Amino acid sequence: MATLRALECLVAVADTGSITDAARLLHSSQPAVSQQIAALERETRTALLRREARGVTLTPAGRAALAEARRAIDAAASAVRSARATGEAEGGSLRLACAQSLTVPLLAPVIRAWHRHHPRVAISIREAVSPDGLFGPADGEAIDVFVLPGPVDGRFTTTVLAEEEIVVTAPRGHRLAAAGAVTLAELDGADLVHFAPDNSLSDWLDRSLSAAGVRLRPVVRTSVTSAAPQLAAAGLGIAISPVSAVSAGFPGVVRSFSPRWTRRLVAATPGEPDPLAARFIADLRTRGVRVPRDVRAQLGDDAP
């Protein structure tokens, strides 16, 4: 394979019409350029230059090589340039994998900001409702940043993005509407809008309740996290979910737990995050989880 250096020399010679001048242009010596050209001619088995009294001119073979040589040099320069640009969030692509329920409240605002401030960075998202779906088959596409409820496997580097409050939701007029904050115990025996098994909140909720010794009666199960509070508000029972699943204008009752119950949202990267991912994660962290205003009103002043 020809050396980039040799191609550079060819281009310089073509541009200056002289090996000596090309050497000056390249901050090199005349023999160095001469030898690079000679090497190239050895490789192509053809004369690339016509040696004349006053400098050199290109042979047809030299002309043919010249165009491609320029392309090669440009591409090589562009390779390091775009890599460097990516390191500075001025280009490249970022591949995210996100727990489905977090896409809208957590990712969306940051992605929107990036489209404005880093328009040359192409962001792609893969969504899933369970860690298996996130970490699972990579489709040959490696993921740069995972966004999900923590904790996660130790081989990932994790950054805590937010402590998200767990709340209970109920229909308007439900007895909980009177209380300020709710204890888990007082929910015992209530009808529960549960999650479907493919939603990882299902297992999580079961474990949490049995750990607290509380029993609830599942009356319906849904895969879509944000559907649970809606179904609860529709009168099916109560729902226990992250506050981010409660949409703005929620038509029911929202109550915090006492003591406060939260879950951790983290960003995970395989190994040390590269600069682009690190930047994105930093933005995720400073923005945190957006809790809709009217839901905050129902929760009290110290809501996240």
Added chain:
Amino acid sequence: MATLRALECLVAVADTGSITDAARLLHSSQPAVSQQIAALERETRTALLRREARGVTLTPAGRAALAEARRAIDAAASAVRSARATGEAEGGSLRLACAQSLTVPLLAPVIRAWHRHHPRVAISIREAVSPDGLFGPADGEAIDVFVLPGPVDGRFTTTVLAEEEIVVTAPRGHRLAAAGAVTLAELDGADLVHFAPDNSLSDWLDRSLSAAGVRLRPVVRTSVTSAAPQLAAAGLGIAISPVSAVSAGFPGVVRSFSPRWTRRLVAATPGEPDPLAARFIADLRTRGVRVPRDVRAQLGDDAP
């Protein structure tokens, strides 16, 4: 500037997902590839690979560099390939400069053949009516092969393409029609269709006639070589021109000189001809000058 070698390593690593496998693919050792990648990362000031337990994956910066790296490698390979192809008349471009009068009878058939047999070679022609016009301002475009009446400047390498006969043409019924071959002397005093000063045949004819001590009366001058015989046939007088200027179906009398009078047609290249030019010149030589059939009939059996 990054090395092509380093970019090759990056591509190989991306393709295999492992430095060790990439080294195998490149018939190199694992540390060699590792160092090349390290050098590239030093140059881009960014991590290009994520080192994981089982091989490596590309970071966003690595992905960004990868695409350009492939382009660079392809272009470099393509540069030597197309240079080599040009050496074998399988590509490239050939720039010709040709005395205007020779384009049709000499160049055209060979170019037609090349368009068929070497379709990937792009041929361009510059025409002129005098050597000055041929060798003159290069327009920044160097010429590979000059085709013109010889002899030419000694700094060119010349190849004799053909000995072209000089003939005299006259209107039908002219007294020359009776003769077999004509001597220059017997033309003395005749009306001559001459060439315009910008046509180099003008000087050439004047020198030739005065050297022979023959005087003719110029009655008209033309720049276009092939127009002279036509004007002669139209009754203006006689014309003296290369036989290639006499078209097929010429409506007049064509006579050889006695002794036979010829001029040399040569191909000239600056310095040693490159393979492509050499090939083209060889074809020019074997094809020679085509003299139209019915003109040959008027000249006799030994016409070229």
Added chain:
DNA sequence: CGTAGCCATTCGAAAATCTTATCGGAAGCA
């Protein structure tokens, strides 16, 4: 006829690259 400009070649020095050997970490397995 001497001078100047340009390229090729030679040769020793400098630099880059490769290879061998070795280390450390992580994953898989018993």
Added chain:
DNA sequence: TGCTTCCGATAAGATTTTCGAATGGCTACG
């Protein structure tokens, strides 16, 4: 847990490549 295996990084020495200074040949020019 402890052992083995796999993979990448590092160190050091050897090899190859590249470079630079000096030189020679050639041509154009005055």
